[in-house]
Amino acid sequence: MRPDQLKFVTAGVLVSALLLPHTLFAAEFGVSAQGTFTYKGGDDEAFALNTMNRGDNPFSAFRFLIASRAVINSNTSLYLEAPIDANANSSMFLTYLRPFARLTSVGGASWLNLQAGRIPTVFGTFGERSNSTETALMGVPLLYFYHSAARGDIVPTNNDYFFQPGVRGGGYLPATYNNKFSFVGMPMIYDSCWDVGAEMYGTQSGLQFSLAAVQGTVSRPSIAGSDNNGAKGVAGRAGYEAQSGPLFGLRLGVSGGYGPYMNQSMETDSNFPAGKKAEDFKNTIVGGDLSYARGPWQLFSEVAKASYEIPNVHPTLAVTGYYVELVRDFGPSWQAAARQEALFYNNITSSTGVTQTWDYNISRWEASLSYRFRQNTRIRLGYQSTHVSDTPDLSGHLVAMQLQVWTR
């Protein structure tokens, strides 16, 4: 174990100490934990194409997820989740902690609930099953993490920025700008980083709604927890889940998000447009989800379109993506799953008249076979193939064997 990994695990132990104070006020308290251990083979590039911007990766050698819940009263619980990952940047450990409060049946209305703090992803439905024991596949859908070349900490001079070597397809690579550490490019939805804010949500007769105000945006949640500009982002979802009848098992919904994503410090950049403010540049995302389950089958699918208003870049950058996932149980132990997905970027034109997509289109398919030999223990074999258009050197294959153990 590397020294920084040891530091990271030590920090995980310290989380336990953090849990103690709220047990003092809790009527009840619970802790859950899971461990994921992965042995992988294949291309390094294929592994890197799964990396989040704090270094964590679903194919890391080990990952732990420790969660606690303190029940204050019958309507109020405090949650704290601490993800630990062998490849994560240990110096950012505190930004990984996910504390939030959940109030159910607010004012006696069973359909109205609130949660506030560093809250789970509101947009779409993958966030509800992003806990790795809830998903049949190892990888995270591209929609939910793949870093594009669009950034909130850079002010391009013009469209030519996206024609420079290493910009397209380099969104997931750590970089510096103006000698400062910079976060990498924005994904469409960033499930690895929960944003800080408040959400109201509920369900009644199968109708579901969720509306949140957050510090960042769906594509650029606030890692530090503080606002990076003078305005908030909003995100929400409205959906329907059949409660009975022939449609039981069908779930569908639409999601949206809107807000300024750019760092306010960019206003001092010499390229920043005169008379504009950071809040004038918006990140917008809309999407739809559809899932269906019956018997041993489960189908999950989502589609979304995100856009980024970038200073000095025209037209507005946009990316459209989707995934379709099919899961089949074979008895109580075996499960097979496959996912096909892709992201498509819109065209921009350089000052020399060349027109191309502002990032490389990317497609991926992944399959896995799982065997559960206890209720809380399973092994699985996974294969992932990623194709980045026009750049054979960025495409790759990944094979992995994974052991997962979790408490109830």
Next chain:
Amino acid sequence: MTRAILVCLLWGSSAFGGEVSGTIDLPRRPAQGVDVDLYSKYDTPPPSSLQKDAGKLDGVVFLRSQASESIPAALPVPVMDQKNAHFVPRIVVVPAGGRVRFLNSDPMFHNVFSLSPIKKFDLGRYPRGNSKFVTFDHPGVVQVFCDIHAEMIGFVVVVDGLHYAVLDGDGHYRISDVPPGNYDVAVWAEGMSQFKTVGRVTVPTSGAAEFTASLVDTR
């Protein structure tokens, strides 16, 4: 761990035969934490319904006849419901060869499965109001789970006898309509991997028998 077994056998004086009653003293349930579920915000029951009983362990008592018993043509079919993301009741008892009906009364999916060696099954997802049946051929304890709600745990206790009861919260039980004869009394409590024979009882032609035992460690 050694468990002392205290057996007290008394002849009853009831005018009605064929009943065995008494108390099986079981250990208290160890403290359990509240369930932690951050992700399923629409499915999570309110915290108050998640609280575990702090009483004694759940358990089952049943009688094994020392003579051959004729198996009735139609065995009772107990129902294990799925309600508010719990198995209700948490324990059902069925004689070997009998069936259990798994009902889904929730407006959401459940997927009952078992990996217990004596009966592995997976019922898949099915709608509210629908049921599926499972036949249990071999005696033993089958732990059932929901694939979607990890906090759901239930037990199907498959007994090699036709006369049984689930213990109440204080360990009391009453088994009626027991034919006269000699029986071994067997017990199962949560946490035990197999049945434990704790004594013998004779059911008179008329009247009732009382049988009491303890599985509490007396050290």
